Amino acid sequence: MTNQTIVSTVENDRVLVLEREFDAPRELVFRMFKEAEHLKHWWGPRGWELPICTIDFRPGGVWHYCMKCVDKNQGDFFGMESWGKGVYGEIVEPEKIVYTDYFSDAEGNVNESLPSTEITLEFIDLGGRTKLINRAVYGSAEALQTVLDMGMLQGITETWNRLSERLDSLK
Template sequence: MTNKMLSKVEGNVLTLERVFNAPRELVFQAFSEAEHLKQWWGPSGWSIPVCNVDFRPGGIWHYCMKCEDKAQGDFYGMESWGKAIYKAIATNEQIEYTDYFSDSEGNVSADMPSTDVILQFVEFEGKTKLINQATYASVEALQQVLDMGMEQGITETWDRLEVHLQSAQ
């Protein structure tokens, strides 16, 4: 990929930025509609067999990522469930939500940190700059997800988003 993700850690806040060669409306749709999310969400080799989106303030996005790549060894067949609760939405501009690790029933994991996320979709030279600001309860909580390889996972996920956006135009 020619476009690298910029990553900055300040205390308990992780900010990620990347420019996508697609209109802002399409990038926003890719984050707000299940039909889009199923095509690109998750790192390489993972699929989204469950993706339920109620895209409105107070609505919930509940999903399952499943490793389909036998080359990923112990991860093959593993499921990782997540749940987001949308707080505020400004169409084509911003999505605010709290992101949780969960189980298949939507019960939030007490062992894993939650994340308050603000996604901004900014017009940038005919493209879209995506700014993801993730705030954690503590520096330690942020470090926990960084140690799990979250940055690599997001890099791969956003690479998949770039491919999806090109095919969706």
């Protein structure tokens, strides 16, 4: 089940909805998103690690992280760092996480030249399995196209494959 396909749809030219089922209880899947020690094992595409990850998991709290390419086979990406910052808006444990996702620098300053995203993660209990729905609202169709052109769909697919593997290792 590791390489299960993500179902993706675009609504109103600027909303990307991603869905996938995981073979793990909802509480465990939710915990993977709230604790840095879990995120460090699966966040990011294959060949990337999360050497820095701090989480203040509460409304108004900040998640700040660095993804670093450690795979020499990824050519020019090897050694590259990509910083991100999330600001939590709403948390309903274990059902929902709402946050604004930004590109940032190492100090947490938002990169205004790249699009931010309003993310809503829904964790739906399927009786021992969990459906994860990621609803990403972009400021414009152009902003959504920017992240799609950056390879975001491939990256999230690899990331969620890694999440599935992490869940399997904890069962």
